[in-house]
Amino acid sequence: MHKTVACFLVGLMAASAGAKLPAPTDEAKAKAAEAAAKTAHAGKVDGYLLCKSQDKVAAHVQRTNKAKAGKPVATPACADPGKFEYNPKPPTAAATASPTASAPAKKS
16 A cells, blocks of 8 residues: 555656656757757668678679679669758748737727
8 A cells, every 4th residue: 555655656746847847948959950860860871881881792792602692683872971961941931920920900
């Protein structure tokens, strides 16, 4: 019985602590967007490196096992993603205008 009450109280405190978190600032949102872009670029770089290593292994197999390897299959070339560059998009004029400013005032 005491364990159940203790678990309930811990859960209640955790829920209340989560509810008190402030909304992220514009700076925090920008950092999160940049981190997401870096992660996406890292995935592209990893894919490129994997493609290059697979090409290297396939070439080695073709050279060493000519009788067993069969005909080489044409594959698309590995695309180098290049250096990471992050250019955040500036907000558009429509997004920055407040919705109340563009709405006509109601007359009573």
